[in-house]
Amino acid sequence: MTQPDVTVVTAVYNTMPDLTTCLTSLVDQTIGLDRLEIVAVDDGSTDGSAEELDRFAARYPGTVKVLHQPNSGGPAAPSNRALEQATGRYVFFIGSDDHLGPQALERMVDAADRWGSDVLLGRLVGVNRRYVHQAIFESTEPRVDLFTSALPFALSNTKLFRRDLVEKYGLRFPEDMPVGSDQPFTLEACLRAERISVLADYDYYYAVKRTNASNITYRSTHLARLSCVERIVAFVAEHIEPGARRDAVLRRHFTWEIAKLLQADFLKLDRTTQERVQEGVRRLVREHLTEGIRAQLEVTARVRIGTAAYGTLDDLVAVIGQDARDSGPPPVLRGTRWLARYPGFGDPRLGLSDDWYELTGPTARWLARLETIAVRWTVDGAGSRVVTMTARSFRSDLAELVDGRISVWAGGTAGTVDRIEDGPAGAMVTMSFRAADLLDGLKPGGETRTVKVTVDRDGDSGSAWLRGPRPSVTHRAFHREDGRLFAFASSTNHKGHLVLAVFPVTLRRMMAGLRRRLPLGGKNQS
Numbered sequence: 308m309t310q311p312d313v314t315v316v317t318a319v320y321n322t323m324p325d326l327t328t329c330l331t332s333l334v335d336q337t338i339g340l341d342r343l344e345i346v347a348v349d350d351g352s353t354d355g356s357a358e359e360l361d362r363f364a365a366r367y368p369g370t371v372k373v374l375h376q377p378n379s380g381g382p383a384a385p386s387n388r389a390l391e392q393a394t395g396r397y398v399f400f401i402g403s404d405d406h407l408g409p410q411a412l413e414r415m416v417d418a419a420d421r422w423g424s425d426v427l428l429g430r431l432v433g434v435n436r437r438y439v440h441q442a443i444f445e446s447t448e449p450r451v452d453l454f455t456s457a458l459p460f461a462l463s464n465t466k467l468f469r470r471d472l473v474e475k476y477g478l479r480f481p482e483d484m485p486v487g488s489d490q491p492f493t494l495e496a497c498l499r500a501e502r503i504s505v506l507a508d509y510d511y512y513y514a515v516k517r518t519n520a521s522n523i524t525y526r527s528t529h530l531a532r533l534s535c536v537e538r539i540v541a542f543v544a545e546h547i548e549p550g551a552r553r554d555a556v557l558r559r560h561f562t563w564e565i566a567k568l569l570q571a572d573f574l575k576l577d578r579t580t581q582e583r584v585q586e587g588v589r590r591l592v593r594e595h596l597t598e599g600i601r602a603q604l605e606v607t608a609r610v611r612i613g614t615a616a617y618g619t620l621d622d623l624v625a626v627i628g629q630d631a632r633d634s635g636p637p638p639v640l641r642g643t644r645w646l647a648r649y650p651g652f653g654d655p656r657l658g659l660s661d662d663w664y665e666l667t668g669p670t671a672r673w674l675a676r677l678e679t680i681a682v683r684w685t686v687d688g689a690g691s692r693v694v695t696m697t698a699r700s701f702r703s704d705l706a707e708l709v710d711g712r713i714s715v716w717a718g719g720t721a722g723t724v725d726r727i728e729d730g731p732a733g734a735m736v737t738m739s740f741r742a743a744d745l746l747d748g749l750k751p752g753g754e755t756r757t758v759k760v761t762v763d764r765d766g767d768s769g770s771a772w773l774r775g776p777r778p779s780v781t782h783r784a785f786h787r788e789d790g791r792l793f794a795f796a797s798s799t800n801h802k803g804h805l806v807l808a809v810f811p812v813t814l815r816r817m818m819a820g821l822r823r824r825l826p827l828g829g830k831n832q833s
Contacts (some may be wrong), residue, residue, distance in 0.1 A: 308664060311344040312416050313467070314395030316769070317403045318385035320350040320378065325404035325515055330363045332406035334370065338413035345371045346392045347403070348385035351378030356403070381485035386464075390479065396821040398473060399462040400489070404515050411511040415467045418506055422449045425500035426493075427456075427467040430773025438514030444507040449594040451505055453497045454552045459559040464489035465512055468496055475499075486527045487535035487564075491542045494556070498546060529568055529576060536564040542597055554599045561600055563589060564607035569615060571631040574624065585615050585623055592616035606666055610649045613663045618651060625650035632802060637774065638666055638676065638701040644688070645701045666701070672769030674708060676701070677736055677804050679776050682797045684784035692742035692786040694797060694807065695725075696758070697735060697775060705734035712763045716754035717807050720744050742786040742795060745809050753793075753810030757800070775799025775806070785812070 315333055319326060333345055345367075349357045357375060365374040374388060386400065397416060402405065411429055419427045430444040442457035451458055464480075472478070476499050480488040497503055527535075540560055547553040568584055576584070592612055601609060607630060614626045626649050629636050636648045646664040651657050666673055677698035687693050703707060703796040706727040715722040715738045738760075745756075758773040759813035786793050792812040800806045 309341070311395040312338065312342040313397045313399055313412055314346055314393035314470070315399050315401055315412070316386055316389040316393065316401060317345070317347045317401050318350055318382040318389070319347055319352060319356050319360060319403040320382075320385075321352045321354040321356055322404040322517075323354045323356050325406075325517065326356050326359055326506075329401065329403050329406045330359070330371075332409070333401070334367055336407065336412045337407060337410045338416065340367065340370045342416075343412065344393070344395050346374070346389040347371065348374045348376060348389045350376060350382070350385045351456070379482070381482070381488060383480035383482040383484060386488075387479050387482065390473065393470060396470060397467050398470045399467045401512070402465065402514070402527070404517055405465070406513050407513070407514070410509065414509060415506065415511065418504060419467055419469070419725055422502060422504050423501050424449075424467075424504040425469045425472045426496055426503045427506065428461060428504070429467070429506045431461075431465060431512040431514050432510050433516065434513050435516040435518060437514050437552070443475040443505060445508045446505075448505045449502075451503050453503065454555040458503065459556045460563070462490045462493045462559070464493050464495065465514070472496060472499060476728060479590050484535060484538055486531055490539050494539075494542065495546065498636075508764050518538035529573070529580060529584050532564065533568060533584055536560055536568075537587060537591065539564070540591060540690075544595065551599065554597055557595055558600050558603055561591075561596060561604060561612065562608060565612060566604075569608075569611040569623070569627060571627060573627055578620070579623070582622055585620055588612065588615040595654065601662070602667070605670060606647050606664065609663055610647065610651075610659075613659050614649075614651055614657065614664065617659060618657045622651050622657065637678065638673075640701070670769060671764055671767040672771060674700070674702060674705065674764070675713070675760040675762045675769050675771040676774070677760055677771075677800075678774040681707055682776065682780075682782050684782060684795070687741075690785060692795075693739050694742070694782075694784070694795065695737065695739045696773070696797075696805065697737050699732075700734040700736060703731055703733055704729055705736070709762050714761045714763075715740075716759045716761065717745060718748075718754070720747060720756070722758075742784070742793070742809065743788060745795070745807060746788055746793060749809055751811075753808070755800075755806050755808040758805045758807060772802070772804040774803055777803070 321822050336343060347360050347578055349360055360373040364371045372392060376385065397419060415427055415429050427444065431439045433439040440460040443461045478492055479643055480492050492516050519731065540557060543553060543556050547556060550641050565588060568588060573581065593616055594763060611626055614623045629650055638645045639648045644661065645666040646661055647666055649664065652664055679698045681697040682693065684694050706729045713724050715724055717740055722738055725737040725739055728735045760773050761770040776799055781796055781798040784795045786795060794810050796808040798806060
């Protein structure tokens, strides 16, 4: 029998009906069944996946090979068993809930043969809002380097590997890692490879986020993910010498896996688990976080990681809670540097320098943070009632940075960003809402809407609540629409956000207002 060009390996556990889509995308590949081998290992499925695999094996006996085993608790063991059965010149790994573009394997094998690639990435795209880091797929590259490209942010095993490389170095997945076992495998393959290549000219791989979130990565606990990242960081430290090359890889893990341990869901953990997670992060920071890595972290991750390492659990909870409650702290200017005024900022007990809090890089979420300095109700040239807000940005170059891609919202109502004027003390932003627009979709009894600013620049999208004036000042106005009178009010809520209240004026509401203003009984008691 002729050796197949590529063996596709898939570890399967309860992925129906996505499994059918996955397998169909494989047997329909333009590379042809004579050049293809599929090895699928059922890891004790109970949802019909095992029977679906057997159906495909019976229909494609020369192509699809199926193995069954008791559940192992993760994809590593079934993937290793499939590797033992692989005979192709290349091996490609696919999640059993994902699928391929029709030409994917033919294009990848042809490119790997042409370039002599040991590892080859084809562009991945997310399905059902699954996030896939796209930087590595900006362009097709016959050769990329692990340490000078975005490859560390794409360490899944969903790649084409030359099988001679895999067998020469005995590359296998660590079976005691239920989560993240593909990273050590992929990292070592990239370290051993003579050539790593990228194809960005086609949608090769569709990574599916299941609507029931039953993927093991999404179900993993904080402690399981902590154990995973500890293993991966130790692997990196063992295989890459200290310095810029190690930093280039570990930056990914501090940016992604470690920072994600300290997101808002950390606040929902019991205190014992919080303490264990903080202790694990503390060890990782003190042993592996260098100045070079820290300087490249976004400020939110940097402050959380620093507080976990050098503060108390209560300090850490306060920092995470600040973002959860208030979409982040206000920026403060110290000298020529803008700093994020998180809880613990300037506290000598923590010992965190201003470097930890510095706002570096114009990320969309921070560009959207504005502070209102004035609100006024006016009538425009067309006779419409309008509320206008003037707000200040901590950036003096906001207009240049956002390039018009900034919007303002009150609930689901879009306002207008009228102008942005850059200046040395910070840009001034003028925004407005028409009263008539605020009435669209209004609930019968009226409602209060919080104002939000959104920036979308070069794929980096972020939002922040518009901070209201301090101290809070209420501005009121009235507007008649279709014979009905409505009251409008702008104020700062208890979280410090600007809110717009809109209510119909009724006789009952007017009488209630009068009763609040008059002494008990409605009589003058003087």
